[in-house]
Amino acid sequence: MCAMLSVNNLSISFGGLRAVDDFNIEIEKGELYGLIGPNGAGKTTVFNLLTGVYRPDEGRIFLEDRNITGLDTVEINKAGIARTFQNIRLFKDLSVLDNVKIGLHNIFTYPTISGILRLSSYFRIEKEMDERALELLKVFDLEKEKDSFAKNLPYGKQRKLEIARALATGPKLLLLDEPAAGMNPNETGELMDTIRFVRDEFDMTILLIEHDMKLVSGICEKLSVLNFGSVLSRGKTSEVLNDPEVIAAYLG
Amino acid sequence: MKFTKQTKRDLYTCVMVILFYVVIQVLDKAGVLSFHIKGLLVPLCYYSIAAVALNLVVGILGDLSLGHAGFMCVGAFSASLFSVAVKESGMPAGLRFLTALIIGTLMAALFGFLIGIPVLRLNGDYLAIVTLAFGEIIKNFLAAVYLGYDEEGLHVAFKSFQLKGEGKMLINGAMGIQGTPTDSTFTISIVILLLALFAIQNLVNSRAGRAIMAIRDNRIAAEAVGINITKYKMLAFTVSAAIAGTAGVLFSHNTSTLTASSTYFGYNVSILILVYVVLGGIGNIRGSIIATAILYILPELLRGLNSYRMLIYSIVLIVIMLINWAPAAIAFRERYGIRAFIGRKRENSGKEVS
Numbered sequence: 108m109c110a111m112l113s114v115n116n117l118s119i120s121f122g123g124l125r126a127v128d129d130f131n132i133e134i135e136k137g138e139l140y141g142l143i144g145p146n147g148a149g150k151t152t153v154f155n156l157l158t159g160v161y162r163p164d165e166g167r168i169f170l171e172d173r174n175i176t177g178l179d180t181v182e183i184n185k186a187g188i189a190r191t192f193q194n195i196r197l198f199k200d201l202s203v204l205d206n207v208k209i210g211l212h213n214i215f216t217y218p219t220i221s222g223i224l225r226l227s228s229y230f231r232i233e234k235e236m237d238e239r240a241l242e243l244l245k246v247f248d249l250e251k252e253k254d255s256f257a258k259n260l261p262y263g264k265q266r267k268l269e270i271a272r273a274l275a276t277g278p279k280l281l282l283l284d285e286p287a288a289g290m291n292p293n294e295t296g297e298l299m300d301t302i303r304f305v306r307d308e309f310d311m312t313i314l315l316i317e318h319d320m321k322l323v324s325g326i327c328e329k330l331s332v333l334n335f336g337s338v339l340s341r342g343k344t345s346e347v348l349n350d351p352e353v354i355a356a357y358l359g
Numbered sequence: 360m361k362f363t364k365q366t367k368r369d370l371y372t373c374v375m376v377i378l379f380y381v382v383i384q385v386l387d388k389a390g391v392l393s394f395h396i397k398g399l400l401v402p403l404c405y406y407s408i409a410a411v412a413l414n415l416v417v418g419i420l421g422d423l424s425l426g427h428a429g430f431m432c433v434g435a436f437s438a439s440l441f442s443v444a445v446k447e448s449g450m451p452a453g454l455r456f457l458t459a460l461i462i463g464t465l466m467a468a469l470f471g472f473l474i475g476i477p478v479l480r481l482n483g484d485y486l487a488i489v490t491l492a493f494g495e496i497i498k499n500f501l502a503a504v505y506l507g508y509d510e511e512g513l514h515v516a517f518k519s520f521q522l523k524g525e526g527k528m529l530i531n532g533a534m535g536i537q538g539t540p541t542d543s544t545f546t547i548s549i550v551i552l553l554l555a556l557f558a559i560q561n562l563v564n565s566r567a568g569r570a571i572m573a574i575r576d577n578r579i580a581a582e583a584v585g586i587n588i589t590k591y592k593m594l595a596f597t598v599s600a601a602i603a604g605t606a607g608v609l610f611s612h613n614t615s616t617l618t619a620s621s622t623y624f625g626y627n628v629s630i631l632i633l634v635y636v637v638l639g640g641i642g643n644i645r646g647s648i649i650a651t652a653i654l655y656i657l658p659e660l661l662r663g664l665n666s667y668r669m670l671i672y673s674i675v676l677i678v679i680m681l682i683n684w685a686p687a688a689i690a691f692r693e694r695y696g697i698r699a700f701i702g703r704k705r706e707n708s709g710k711e712v713s
């Protein structure tokens with residue numbers, strides 16, 4: 108059995124800045140894995156490398172046994188990685204339901220012409236999409252808002268909608284970039300339950316970036332700490348959080 | 360069958376068009392319509408069709424095109440060429456016009472596709488300028504070309520030439536195409552407007568339409584959920600060009616003389632159609648038709664006022680703009696749920712993704 112995600116010696120530079128330097132990670136199927144580190148450490152850049160937004164200068168990325176290094180964003184999503192964004196990126200002039208249905212784009216398909224001419228496959232598949240999307244919205248307690256514009260949702264719900272949309276694409280690995288940012292302690296608590304639920308219910312492997320240490324220590328089984336682009340420490344959450352180097356560089 | 364809110368809204372748009380048609384028919388029977396007004400009906404339809412088509416690119420895809428008069432021009436010329444060529448063949452007029460419509464639409468689609476390949480790589484202002492240039496190239500090419508046939512076959516040139524024996528000039532340079540059968544009627548134009556509405560509204564409310572709007576709202580997120588950006592941009596642009604081409608066919612079969620002059624196919628016409636789209640509400644299909652109706656008919660009704668005409672026209676433009684865009688007006692619509700129009704700012708398209 109190979110790991111869900113294994114990354115070897117990943118590096119990228121922007122101009123003179125080595126934003127990610129010799130990054131390695133190994134995530135087993137079903138794990139809830141945390142990526143932490145100070146601002147500007149390169150965490151989001153790691154996500155951008157994993158999802159093909161940037162091509163790495165060096166290194167290789169394997170999703171299970173498939174080498175996905177150098178694939179573009181669309182192909183990587185199809186291969187099974189979905190993500191959320193640190194700065195929420197919803198389809199804001201579309202409804203909450205449509206946002207999730209766009210996530211289902213490659214899961215439920217019918218020809219464009221059948222949409223224009225309203226052939227039977229249009230009605231059948233659209234109905235299936237609606238049902239699936241509503242199921243997902245229920246998980247995130249968003250079904251009442253299904254007809255609102257995404258831009259009119261409160262911040263916390265926008266973050267949840269982004270996760271729902273990512274899940275809709277049917278990933279094996281889910282990348283969450285600061286899912287609790289801007290949430291109050293109450294919402295963060297709920298989010299922690301939701302993330303656990305998603306992992307258990309969808310059999311999902313999750314890698315998340317987070318600054319909220321309560322969330323990190325509460326739900327992550329393993330951690331990697333990034334500092335100036337390179338891995339400072341990695342391993343079991345409790346061990347990493349007690350690592351003197353980590354305490355000095357980040358927690359201190 | 361249960362209709363969604365959106366389907367109902369789309370149906371109302373079609374009902375509005377049909378009602379307009381009925382009212383005009385009644386007024387016509389009553390003999391109230393002047394010859395002048397009746398002459399405006401077909402143009403009103405083809406400009407509405409062009410506006411609806413442009414809205415697909417500007418409002419739904421979120422890209423600014425200033426070349427749609429060029430696609431009308433392609434549709435107009437290719438269809439007229441066909442109609443003139445087969446005019447004496449004894450082909451029934453109905454079949455001939457139907458074929459002309461199909462040819463014009465397909466040719467414009469082809470041009471939309473070919474121009475879309477390089478153009479859709481660009482963003483924002485660059486895309487607008489390059490589409491404008493392509494529109495002008497099409498128009499100027501068709502204004503300069505001579506096409507005719509005689510016993511020796513087909514001749515194409517950029518200067519006037521003599522035909523030998525039995526022959527016929529099809530495109531006569533700046534004089535354009537003469538003798539297009541005037542097949543465009545108000546009824547046919549309304550039917551085509553309804554068909555264009557059917558196609559565009561259904562497209563927008565399907566899987567492909569959602570993908571197109573996802574690209575508009577957030578390109579990076581659209582890619583991240585696996586949407587093929589190029590494919591759906593090309594789709595929107597090609598369908599839009601095709602329907603603008605259909606409008607062009609109605610244009611060229613409304614009068615017997617067709618010239619590729621700036622008055623009819625220049626960038627000013629593209630901008631005029633864009634004005635209809637913007638004032639009707641970007642992304643609002645029904646609004647495009649209403650705006651076209653008001654803004655096309657108005658200057659014609661004001662003809663008597665001569666020098667004040669454009670002044671009043673401009674004031675109306677400003678007033679509509681204010682009604683559509685003023686923050687107070689937008690707040691009012693949002694509060695009362697009249698989604699007449701989507702006011703949206705562009706997502707910053709900086710390189711850094713976070």
Ligand SMILES: Nc1ncnc2c1ncn2[C@@H]1O[C@H](COP(=O)(O)OP(=O)(O)OP(=O)(O)O)[C@@H](O)[C@H]1O
Pocket residue numbers: 121124126144145146147148149150151152153193710711712713
């Ligand atoms: N496209 C880019 N061009 C130039 N520099 C970039 C680019 N993307 C990221 N960087 C730089 O790389 C470094 C790491 O950025 P990154 O966004 O990955 O940090 P982060 O760990 O996610 O920080 P935060 O916790 O603030 O989100 C920063 O110095 C950033 O300015």
Ligand SMILES: [Mg+2]
Pocket residue numbers: 150151152193713
């Ligand atoms: Mg970040």
